[in-house]
Amino acid sequence: MTRRIGLLGGTFDPIHIGHLRAALEVAEQFALDELRLIPSARPPHRGAPQVSAEARLDMARLAVQGVAPLTVDDRELRRDRPSWTIETLESLRGELGAEVRLFLLLGWDAFCGLPGWHRWEELLEHCHILVLQRPDADSDAPETLRNLLAARSVADPRSLDGPAGQIAFVWQMPLAVSATQLRERLAAGRSIRFLVPDAVLAYIHAHGLYRATPSTQE
Numbered sequence: 343m344t345r346r347i348g349l350l351g352g353t354f355d356p357i358h359i360g361h362l363r364a365a366l367e368v369a370e371q372f373a374l375d376e377l378r379l380i381p382s383a384r385p386p387h388r389g390a391p392q393v394s395a396e397a398r399l400d401m402a403r404l405a406v407q408g409v410a411p412l413t414v415d416d417r418e419l420r421r422d423r424p425s426w427t428i429e430t431l432e433s434l435r436g437e438l439g440a441e442v443r444l445f446l447l448l449g450w451d452a453f454c455g456l457p458g459w460h461r462w463e464e465l466l467e468h469c470h471i472l473v474l475q476r477p478d479a480d481s482d483a484p485e486t487l488r489n490l491l492a493a494r495s496v497a498d499p500r501s502l503d504g505p506a507g508q509i510a511f512v513w514q515m516p517l518a519v520s521a522t523q524l525r526e527r528l529a530a531g532r533s534i535r536f537l538v539p540d541a542v543l544a545y546i547h548a549h550g551l552y553r554a555t556p557s558t559q560e
């Protein structure tokens with residue numbers, strides 16, 4: 343049987359239940375053999391993450407421990423330049439071969455920003471794109487993406503066929519949690535229990551991550 347692999351890239355600063363539930367739900371829905379979380383070492387199009395790539399990778403690994411079929415792929419930490427998704431896909435294809443079915447998960451916001459991505463028009467040569475729909479995603483797709491959607495989107499995600507090339511929208515249980523909110527809560531000394539796995543919370547506390555610096559505490 344052709345292998346089916348899902349990919350969820352993110353800054354994961356820190357990883358949280360929104361990422362993990364999306365990953366798990368898609369893995370179930372699409373009967374994936376594996377769903378790889380791919381921490382972005384140098385995320386393009388945003389400021390530097392608050393904590394190191396190594397710490398974000400450690401937290402992602404802790405989050406998926408014992409949660410098959412979720413795994414963590416560290417290839418973006420092994421590249422010494424911006425973590426462009428097209429290069430990650432090329433590297434994965436080189437390793438996994440042309441037949442494997444790749445499904446790239448993108449939140450609605452990330453999908454709308456696609457026309458600004460490095461070599462974005464080549465992405466679908468390597469993967470299908472699954473757009474995670476949320477009830478709060480009220481904006482229309484940008485003009486540049488309309489032709490692409492008309493040509494490549496399928497109404498029924500179950501009809502996605504072949505190793506790459508199509509777009510489908512996927513509904514997931516809405517969890518309006520963001521890493522930004524978590525960083526803010528931690529800086530304010532508030533709890534984020536149950537919003538991240540316990541092992542991730544323990545790591546954050548053990549390493550003193552996301553605490554307000556003395557000057558911002560005053």
Ligand SMILES: Nc1ncnc2c1ncn2[C@@H]1O[C@H](COP(=O)(O)OP(=O)(O)OP(=O)(O)O)[C@@H](O)[C@H]1O
Nearest residue numbers: 351352353354360364448449452517519520521522
């Ligand atoms: N609560 C959520 N539910 C579903 N998908 C999410 C959720 N939060 C983030 N994502 C998606 O996960 C991917 C990685 O997101 P990212 O690491 O930037 O998390 P974030 O919580 O949006 O972080 P930040 O607040 O720092 O921007 C993106 O495709 C994003 O759209």
Ligand SMILES: O=C(O)c1ccc[n+]([C@@H]2O[C@H](COP(=O)([O-])O)[C@@H](O)[C@H]2O)c1
Nearest residue numbers: 351352353382386387425426427459460
């Ligand atoms: O390839 C690009 O140009 C590109 C531009 C913006 C974001 N991405 C990827 O999209 C994923 C989500 O990004 P972010 O910033 O929301 O964490 C992550 O894997 C990034 O590397 C990729």
